[in-house]
Amino acid sequence: MTSLAEFIQTHREKAGLSIYGLSEKAAIPIETLEDIESGRDLFLPVSIRQKLARVFKCSPNEIKKYEREFQFETVSDEKIDELKAKILRHETNLRCPFCGEPLITRIAEMHDLEDNLVLQPKAHCVKCVFQIKD
Secondary structure, three states: OOOHHHHHHHHHHHOOOOHHHHHHHHOOOHHHHHHHHOOOOOOOOHHHHHHHHHHHOOOHHHHHOOOOOOOOOOOOHHHHHHHHHHHHOOOOOOEOOOOOOEEEEEEEEEEOOOOOEEEEEEEEEOOOOOEEOO
């Protein structure tokens, strides 16, 4: 079965557009399209799906059938806190608590209202919808 990433890339190429051209024509940020075509985004917000459908001259439902079904699962707060601590300690080879696949991790540097540096651990799975983003 074709993935969402393959579907979007194939239709973009059939339309004769570069990723930059699609970004401009669909009014979608280039970063969003890169996440879709790299396979990072497995399902789309309705607004993005509609914009792509308009450019590709297809139904939004045609795009939706290539999206991965979202399954609501929860991970305990303790497990999330443990993963965050490991990310902040720069541990490697962390695995997704849902599917066991590798996690892509990073540490975002932010500033609070008093301009103090705050380190925020971030992660997303390479295969499923699991992510830590707050």
